[in-house]
Amino acid sequence: MPRPTTGGWDLFLRSFSSSIHPQLPNSTPEATDLFNKVRVLSTRGNIKEALSFFYSTPQLNQSQQTYATLFHACARHGNLKQGQYLHQHMISENHKNPQDLFVTNHLINMYAKCGDLDRARQVFDEMGRRNVVSWTALISGYAQHGRSYECFSLFSDMLVDCYPNEFAFASVITSCDYVCGKQVHALALKMGLIASVYVGNALITRYSKSCEDNFVGDGSEACRVFESMEFRNLVSWNSMIAAFQHWKLGGLAIGIFCQMHSGGVEFDGATLVSVLSSMSESYDGDNADVGLKGCFQLHCVSIKRGFMLKIELATALVKAYSDLGGKVSDCYRLFMETSSRDLFLWTGIITAFADREPEEALLLFRQLYREGLAPDWCTFSIVLKACAGFVTERHALAVYSQVVKAGFEDDRVLANTLIHAYARCGSISFSKQVFDKMRSRDVVSWNSMIKAYALHGQAKEALHLFSEMNVRPDSATMVALLSACSHAGLVEEGINIFDSMSMNHGVSPQLDHYACMVDILGRAGLLLEAGELISTMPMKPDSVVWSALLSSCRKYGETQLAKLAADKLKELEPGNSLGYVQISNIYCSGGSYNEAGLIRDEMNGSRVRKEPGLSWIEIENRVHEFASGGRRHPQREAIYAKLYSLIGQLKGVGYVPETSLALQDIEEEHKQEQLYHHSEKLALVFALMSEGSLRCGGGVIRIVKNIRICVDCHNFMKLASDLLQKEIVVRDSNRFHHFKNRMCSCNDYW
Numbered sequence: 001m002p003r004p005t006t007g008g009w010d011l012f013l014r015s016f017s018s019s020i021h022p023q024l025p026n027s028t029p030e031a032t033d034l035f036n037k038v039r040v041l042s043t044r045g046n047i048k049e050a051l052s053f054f055y056s057t058p059q060l061n062q063s064q065q066t067y068a069t070l071f072h073a074c075a076r077h078g079n080l081k082q083g084q085y086l087h088q089h090m091i092s093e094n095h096k097n098p099q100d101l102f103v104t105n106h107l108i109n110m111y112a113k114c115g116d117l118d119r120a121r122q123v124f125d126e127m128g129r130r131n132v133v134s135w136t137a138l139i140s141g142y143a144q145h146g147r148s149y150e151c152f153s154l155f156s157d158m159l160v161d162c163y164p165n166e167f168a169f170a171s172v173i174t175s176c177d178y179v180c181g182k183q184v185h186a187l188a189l190k191m192g193l194i195a196s197v198y199v200g201n202a203l204i205t206r207y208s209k210s211c212e213d214n215f216v217g218d219g220s221e222a223c224r225v226f227e228s229m230e231f232r233n234l235v236s237w238n239s240m241i242a243a244f245q246h247w248k249l250g251g252l253a254i255g256i257f258c259q260m261h262s263g264g265v266e267f268d269g270a271t272l273v274s275v276l277s278s279m280s281e282s283y284d285g286d287n288a289d290v291g292l293k294g295c296f297q298l299h300c301v302s303i304k305r306g307f308m309l310k311i312e313l314a315t316a317l318v319k320a321y322s323d324l325g326g327k328v329s330d331c332y333r334l335f336m337e338t339s340s341r342d343l344f345l346w347t348g349i350i351t352a353f354a355d356r357e358p359e360e361a362l363l364l365f366r367q368l369y370r371e372g373l374a375p376d377w378c379t380f381s382i383v384l385k386a387c388a389g390f391v392t393e394r395h396a397l398a399v400y401s402q403v404v405k406a407g408f409e410d411d412r413v414l415a416n417t418l419i420h421a422y423a424r425c426g427s428i429s430f431s432k433q434v435f436d437k438m439r440s441r442d443v444v445s446w447n448s449m450i451k452a453y454a455l456h457g458q459a460k461e462a463l464h465l466f467s468e469m470n471v472r473p474d475s476a477t478m479v480a481l482l483s484a485c486s487h488a489g490l491v492e493e494g495i496n497i498f499d500s501m502s503m504n505h506g507v508s509p510q511l512d513h514y515a516c517m518v519d520i521l522g523r524a525g526l527l528l529e530a531g532e533l534i535s536t537m538p539m540k541p542d543s544v545v546w547s548a549l550l551s552s553c554r555k556y557g558e559t560q561l562a563k564l565a566a567d568k569l570k571e572l573e574p575g576n577s578l579g580y581v582q583i584s585n586i587y588c589s590g591g592s593y594n595e596a597g598l599i600r601d602e603m604n605g606s607r608v609r610k611e612p613g614l615s616w617i618e619i620e621n622r623v624h625e626f627a628s629g630g631r632r633h634p635q636r637e638a639i640y641a642k643l644y645s646l647i648g649q650l651k652g653v654g655y656v657p658e659t660s661l662a663l664q665d666i667e668e669e670h671k672q673e674q675l676y677h678h679s680e681k682l683a684l685v686f687a688l689m690s691e692g693s694l695r696c697g698g699g700v701i702r703i704v705k706n707i708r709i710c711v712d713c714h715n716f717m718k719l720a721s722d723l724l725q726k727e728i729v730v731r732d733s734n735r736f737h738h739f740k741n742r743m744c745s746c747n748d749y750w
Helices: 007-020 029-043 047-055 058-062 064-076 080-092 101-113 117-125 132-144 148-161 166-175 178-191 197-212 220-228 234-246 250-262 269-282 285-305 311-323 328-337 343-354 358-370 377-387 394-405 412-424 428-437 443-455 459-467 475-488 491-505 511-523 527-535 543-556 559-572 578-589 593-605 636-652 668-676 679-689 711-724
Strands: 614-619 622-627 700-705 727-731 736-740
Touching (some): 029 047, 117 132, 132 148, 178 197, 269 311, 311 328, 358 394, 377 394, 394 412, 491 511, 614 679, 679 700
Parallel strands (some): 700 727
Antiparallel strands (some): 614 700
């Protein structure tokens, strides 16, 4: 939530000052000119120059107004040291008059604003006479520096001495807890100060904070205060928009902004930052285009109003465009157009690239260092997340060395991210090392390690680790466990976990859990049971549930249930090619090429494009991409020659192409040709050609593939690992496959 502002209190103090001392004592034209020079210098922030002139001008040492002006300047700029020197000078010149409220109030305010609250209290306690400004200055200081107990206690004492003003009410409301805030709210109503915009703004902040911190309240109290305010200023609107944004009610935040804009209320950069954050949270999936359009409109407004010079707004725009699936090139252009870039903006642009273009994210991270900035734990976390998108673990190792150098070695969030990164790069042993060395673990730590085991098909290790878990598991824990059981074919164990998660662990099954269970049953051939589970779900099945069933139907050639799943998938995600491709493949596998052709025609008519099969391998710091067919690769002729040589050797040890997987009614020879040119086979051959330059240790070849590995390529890799006496690690869209000595870690269950 936004911090309490003191602009109203500063305005009150200045007006109070001018009303008490409207003119200088003995105000000759010369004295007035001298005072005005001090005032102008201090107002412009030249405090040292103003004080130097004051100390060297004896005529000004008699001026209470000058002391007050200088104390106020020290308070405004947080210059405690100069304020202390001025106080000592005033004492030494014997100008401290206990009866003079004017200077003493400014002195209390200076110490309070600069954080020396003990000295402010001492000055306050030594006063022979106090007024509402004296009390409010110290109360405001306590509130600004988080001393809520002293703030509320002093406010209570004030009620005996004088009536609090709206600024005292505002300070204590923002500082105290919910219960005390309710009491002060009632007192403000009783004293007729509830109409004050400062009191109203403070109440919005108080009630918003209570809801945000999960103390009490549902946010309705803040809304009621806002709606009841006869007059609202910019802070009122911004506080309400920020409150909705923090409560993850982005739609309401955007609605408040529209109401504000249509009413002709001026807004500032802070307003737009909150609204942009709300855009990111409110629009996703099918609504992302609407959100992007809104971001573009706000971007235009920002340029028109001259707000783009504000770095916070540029950061919010980069995040919003990125979260809503905007082009990373647009994010980068916005980043480059911002002249002054802080760590938050750098972290924002690295985040935008982390998932989609991890290589660029790493380049930006290096550039951040060259700019002389020091990454914090959040920046490191994003960069380690980007490292999870690489083929090998060497980038994660390099970034981790910087983590250690920066002193974040024991940071739990970074350790959790590192476990994930190593696992995604194929180094489950490194993930375990990080987990074992952690001094303290939270539920994310345990979940990350369980997910790592699941990803690599080590279900027994995942279940064993779960049995040792010493923190309360959450929904993500159950998803990780069910996923592990699914990859390993542990049907009974998966059913037991699913049936007991609510009773034993207090986790109600959600869509992700049902999707895992459908996958467990479907992979095991229990398609009817999977269908029955879907029909009894307490919520509407999503695309993940139907795609899990569809994949299992393809594996077992179940056409009727597959057609139902494909239709549901096309209905939920009409732009997704999976439903079309899977049902077409099922028809082809069964020899129904006419039906498959009709599906492809329907797909083309809907302008849905199939995701191409791609594979990547890293050679000498460079990632090479291969598409099925490999016709665009500059070394395709050499790759083909090496490929056919390898195929000939593998046929000698038992390799037989699975031509039943061919998806067209063509000659057997052409079916084999299609299978030979799958992208992972081309990547493997290229790795063998570049063997002297491989960055993989221990003779391991690592390949990343964007879709599920087919049966033919799976058999090919098993035999190749034995023939070449190398471990081949393939990460497909679902899991890792570790091929070694004619065996795969998945035990042919994937």
